[in-house]
Amino acid sequence: MENIESVSPYDGKRLGKYKEFSDEDINKVLDKAQQVFPGWKNESVEHRSGLLKKLANALLKNKEFYAQLMSKEMGKPIAQGIAEIEKCAWVCDFYAKNAVRFLADDLIDTEADESFISYDPIGCVLAIMPWNFPFWQVIRFAAPTLTAGNTVILKHASNVPGCAAALQALFLSAGYPQGSFQYVLADHKQLESIIGNSIVQGVTLTGSEKAGRSIAAQAGKHLKKCVMELGGNNACIIWEDADLDKYLDTMVMARMQNTGQSCIAAKRFIVVEAIYEEFLAKFSKRIQTLKSGDPLDKHTDIGVMAREDLAKTLEQQVKDSLDKGAQVKLGNKRDGAYYEPTVLTGVVPGMPAFDEELFGPVAAVVIAKDRQEAIALATSSKFGLGSMLFTEDIKSAREIVGDIPDGAFFINEMVKSDPRLPFGGTKASGFGRELSIEGILEFVNKKTVYIRK
Template sequence: MITTKNPFTAQLIREYKLHTEAEIEQILEKSNVAFKLWKYEQIVHRTNLLQKVSELLIERKKEYSELMTQEMGKPITQSISEIEKCVWACDFYVKNAAQFLADELIETDADESFVSYDPVGTILAIMPWNFPFWQVIRFAAPTLTAGNTAILKHAANTTGCALALEQLFRDAGYPEGCFQTVLADHDTIEDIIADSRVQGITLTGSEKAGRSIAALAGKHLKKTVMELGGNNACIVWEDADLDKYIDTIVNARMQNTGQSCIAAKRFVVVDEIYAKFNTVFKEKIQSLRSGNPIKPETEIGVLARPDLVDTLENQIRESVDKGANVTYGNQKDGNFFEPTILENVRKGMPAFDEELFGPVAAIVRAKNREDSIALAADSKFGLGTMLFTQDIDEAIRMAGSIPDGGFFINEMVKSDPRLPFGGTRASGYGRELSKEGILAFTNKKTVYIKK
């Protein structure tokens, strides 16, 4: 049984029964049967259906936004923005899919040779609760348009969103079995991964979940894309234009109430601007409006589950025990966790080494620019780094010193349908979005012709 609760009110939303073994078999077979026809559909037909998804997302924006906020506590204005971003991704692939999937002619000693990009089959998507529509659409839009079929295993606390997404694709006219949601526990997911009808797995989630699913997929020789956790650094050099970028810097940590893998977790600030940064940063944090996430004025909502509050509290406590100082916040009430600032954060503390999934900013003092780059790169994660400076040439030169999947200068790390998105090291592997995302689950087939 799956139970969903409103994290702000703690009230029961709904209970759902897990799919039975027979129902899961039916889901797998429907997906397999659908693929055998769907893979031969013309790309123009697939993009026409994706265009319909885009139109329905716009039409149902209010409904879907309120559902997200109800299930996981996202401030309603951010839920609306999430649906709008889903529309953007759909429109991007409607426009570019045919070009991305076109045969690539390559001159060899053959009369004709090219690479074709063929769909591979059913792809299992294991998705998190923090961006319950965006994470799914950024996978589904390119993967279905490439000719694959999809089965979604969503986070339990956003089951309503999962079923709404299934209905969305059905209403857009996708053939039965093209996109389905499965309500299953961990043991059942292992069986689904092992099933020969599943040809790939994509997961967005924690490092722990990634290691587990990757091991299972490897055992069965299934291709995977893993987008895992991060403790992104936000580097602030002495010439940073705080007047211009402080809102961006704060949003990099506090968007989605800090529950984002790509959020700035560690603020690595050079000594020369350290005091000024802390003053300006704290003033902006203090001005954030907390409250009921369904109200449009709310900027900080609640954490999605009680266990997330407990984990965050323990990470802060251990960091303080090791020498960090709480200089603002650190109060909790139910699932609400007050925006919090930790200073004197150093390596060896959870606030430096781990991912803090909530509205907690860890401030790290760096001696100089060189030290700031070294501190930022000192992480087992590798999702993204941001650097604020007016010295653009030097910032570009430093990009190669950061071994992450993304490097953003004077901007927060974010995903964009036009650019590949993903991490390195403990933040995973593979890329979503852009051309890379639509080719992720295709067979890059060499075709060689002698006449």
């Protein structure tokens, strides 16, 4: 077994060492999940919902600590980390209020004396989670899945082991039984073994398209239910009547939140020609006001990327786009894991800045001659996570809802996840849904019950 070392991407400080799990350790985790499941699934939904309230209180009580941990391990600006923890508490509160209704038997009128759908837990669900929102991604899955009566094993990203350990301690402190939520530090071979283990009944992954294809194939091989929340190349469509003064901050946040490391970030700004020059000037000027610096400083808007190799990958994607004719309007300097907020112009299909997901603070600006071309460019992507449109013409925006093939379409707002609404993508952005009633029903057995007396 090797040690996993947690290192700050901001200053290189070594934060701690964590031992990789041996095969024996992983088997113990699996056995514990299996042992606790019968008792956990037979607890009332009311009891499980009550624990969510304790979980929310624990999150809010310790939000500064958890935010600091995220800032240190993956470079998130601490003010955004605090907001992330508060959002985690919100999703807990949402399911605490609604889980009993969501999981109630659904009565169906048939020739039977009684017929209904029963929503039963399926068992242990493996969650493979990313580093970019290390608490939110986990809590938004675990809160409904545990409340449905399942158990959870978390395989977190290797650069946030401290967050993984803190999450397990969090659930225990809120009163969840030992074994109901556990984390493992596992390599790819061990992960494949976990997926194949009969104790694991479902798999969820939030990550890249490449990771999703691999994990979905393994889950399919073993006939395991899976949910894939994958990458995105979201378009921010700006029609000629967009109110830039009103929505400019939203547009900037849509690209630069979390130092641009978000699957649902606006990555391609597709601007109708009539408003292009005004948009580019105002957008670039606003980005220049963003404060870069220490993630632990509450005034920092842009921290560092989570790892230096990720910044190097982004740098290469930008270089390849420049080689194909794109131009730098602003930024494009890298220093270690820090990548300066950048605006590219002259971006067209065929460039990485248009075709690929740029996972960092780089905005690709694309000119469209009119509204129709803007929609055509926006939907010209293998990804389908979400699109956003800024316009004062709500009637016309409503008319094109069916033309947007993504999992989400936001008008005059950035694409964002909300506990009250289902979240997920289409095409290379994955399948399945999290949040809302759909999220809590992803990992249940929708059982038909038919009774004649």
